[in-house]
Amino acid sequence: MTASCQEFEVTVHTSPGPTCGTFNGLWLSLIGSQGETPPISVTAGHHLLPGSVSFKIGPLGQLILVRLRLEAQAGFPDVNWHCSRVEVRRPAGGSGPQVFLCDRWLRPADGDVELCSGQLCLMADEREEKLKLHRLKQLQHQQQLIRWRLFVSGAPQCADLSSMLQLGPNLINPPTLSPVRNPAEAHWKEDWFFGYQCLNGCNPLLIRQIRLLPPNLAVTSDMLRPFLPKRSSLEDELKKGTIYLLDYEILDGLPANLINGKQAYLSAPLCLLHLNQQEQLVPIAIQLQHTPGPQNPVFMPSDPGSDWLLAKIWVHCMDFQCHQLISHYLRTHMMAELCCVATLRHLPDQHPLHQLLMPHVRTSLQINLQARASLLAANGVFDQVKPHLEPQHKLLPAPHSACRFSLVLVWFWFPQAVGSGLMTVPSLLSRASARLCYRSLCVPDDLSDRGVDKLPHSFYAQDARRVWDALHR
Incomplete structure (x- = not known):
């Protein structure tokens, strides 16, 4: 839908994708340095699709925020909406639109959601008082939702969550699976391949000169x-x-x-x-x-x-214990959750580090919550003594049966093949956390300290250094 007016033209963009639209109603307000508009219905009897709506308003001064609110519609399903952005243009001015990025799911339970435009900046560099207040309100809201909890004494803390529903739609990632070829089948007994796996296998972080x-x-x-x-x-x-x-x-x-x-x-x-x-x-x-x-x-x-x-x-069996619980769970999952919770609680959306970090750590809460509720819980996968494989195998769809079957094998037979159980986890995580240092998390320092940075067939080291250098250009 398109319309024009003397003051502002507002275009609301729904993200592309078959599930991004919604039947819910959308209300929108513009907030300026001198006032704000009353809530205006964007949908007005139709479904929410990309388009624009125009309206006349009184003086606003400098446009600062756009406020959105979804409302469930009687007789229609309550479906989340993925908003890409909102663009606001002054037709008489002739300049380009002012863009208010969103790029997240919205739902009626969220209430009022306010979007900022302009450059990212630190709180100390913010000049507009309403934007400062917006940041503080956002952090207070996030700190109420996301709290710290002690999982294992001596290890990094985690998010205090008990249900996937507490995460909301923006911190959940749909699972994807892809088949992986396994070259170990032909060479697993050979000494050279043993060394190759130490350098380029699932856990290349332990070997040192x-x-x-x-x-x-x-x-x-x-x-x-x-x-x-x-x-x-x-x-x-x-x-x-x-x-x-x-x-x-x-x-x-x-x-x-x-x-x-x-x-x-x-x-x-x-x-x-x-x-x-x-x-x-x-x-x-x-x-x-x-x-x-x-x-x-x-x-x-x-x-x-x-x-x-x-x-x-x-x-190899002992390397598996260290890989799963230290290199994988502690150094990857727990550290990512630590950064995610700290970001949500202390960095508002407009902070540059928030925008830099969240795409990489936002789904860590979901997968870690699932792990603590199943793999690492009492009477969970780590604590089971009887495998339940056959009923799960019957449910596997044909196109991905081989890949999904391997996942089921790992998931349901894990306690049948692993020497470490629930009694081992707290002690091992505590020991590993005490030895974890910032330098070991910096790829060039870690590779150099372990003397593997110049090994001719250390492909993990070469690729990891390329990724690190690309991020630090």
């Missing part, structure tokens, strides 16, 4: 000489920087899971790797516990094939 051997790793230069270049020694390779270490000391002494009434076990491996002359990173020694002794031998590539393979499998 060393110049001194850990004192509790019971290896000598003579033991490892067969796996090093001719006329070289362990001491020479340490000096050259070709020796790397995986150290799972953080798992030492933690209680293990009870699976189907049987005790599971955790180890704290030390795995030594060597960058060979073919530029392959290969394991050369594995000790499964941190305390050396007769019951804690060092496994090497010269051991019987099944023994060496089983030692590597143990390392």
Whole structure:
């Protein structure tokens, strides 16, 4: 719909997409430095579609805010509306429109929603008193909705939410699944692929270059000489920087899971790797516990094939514990939620950092709430002892059955294959949080500190650095 008037022409844009429109009624007010219009019906008996509505008003002074309010219509379903923006133009002035960005879902329960225009700025740089008040009101509202809660003592706090409904539509992301090819099937037993996974697999954050051997790793230069270049020694390779270490000391002494009434076990491996002359990173020694002794031998590539393979499998299993609960949940999910809650509570929409951060962290509340209610809850997935796979398999749609089947396997068989259970989670998260530092979250510093930034086949390091550099240009 299009119309014109002497004072203002207002165009309300609905975002593209089959579900972005609504049957609800829309009321709109313009707020200026000298006054505001009464609420004006935009829909007026028809559904909300992109268009414009015009009206005459008294003096407003400088246009500052646009206020929107949805109202449910009798006889029509109450459907959320995704507003792209509102444009306000003075036809007589001949200048371009003043744009009030929205780009979010609105619903009747939200009440009055006010949109700003103009450049993003800090609170200290804001000159208009009404905009300052708008920011303060927004933060007060967000702080009432989003509160802090202690999930695990010693770990980052999380949002105090008990239901997905509390998130609202703008902090929820519809799930998407895509099939992933798995090259491990053909090479998983080979030493070079073990090292490749340490650099480029699901958890490339643990491996580090060393110049001194850990004192509790019971290896000598003579033991490892067969796996090093001719006329070289362990001491020479340490000096050259070709020796790397995986150290799972953080798992030492933690209680293990009870699976189907049987005790599971955790180890704290030390795995030594060597960058060979073919530029392959290969394991050369594995000790499964941190305390050396007769019951804690060092496994090497010269051991019987099944023994060496089983030692590597143990390392991978312990790497999985650290990946899922530290690299993945703590460093990714919990840190993203920490930033999301802090942003919502302390940075209004017009703050530059709010606009920069929220597209990346807005859905962390949804997925973390789901995790605490299922994976990490008492009697939840981590705490289950009986798998329920077959009924879920029957419900899988054919086009994505392979991908969804793998998801169901992980979800419902997780406690059947994981050595860490609910008893492990608090201690492990607390330990890992105490060791987390800001420098380890900065990609160039982390890669350099671990000595993997210049490894020829460290594709994670190369790609992560490219992404980091693009963000810092």
